[in-house]
Amino acid sequence: MDLSQKLLHLEQRLLSRATRRDAEEISCLIADDFVEFGAGGGIWNKVELVEQLPFQPFSLRTISEFTAKQLSENTALVTYQCHTVAIDQRSPANSLRSSIWRKQGEQWQMVFHQGTFLPLR
DSSP states (O other): OOHHHHHHHHHHHHHSHHHHTOHHHHHHHEEEEEEEEOTTSOEEEHHHHHHHGGGSOOOOEEEEEEEEEEEETTEEEEEEEEEEOOOTTOOOEEEEEEEEEEEETTEEEEEEEEEEEEOOO
């Protein structure tokens, strides 16, 4: 599996219902020095994400236009569009996403993530 496929798989895991409900798996995928600038304006660290994400309402999301750019031997930047499917009268939402991943040993962990809402068309 090449780097782009590996990081796409990891991003998809973080969007899955099973992972979002599993604090231990979230903790494995997220680096200790993680920071997120959320699409809604919030700022999250690893402790907050691991504690709160399992209790957030789940929304089915898909990824398109995924790209990965290796920044160094052990870091990579990914960018993509995230599409939230309308569920239970919630409107669909699209956002631009970027993440920085760092390889620690054999494990890739997310160290930074940012989402920016896109207007519906």
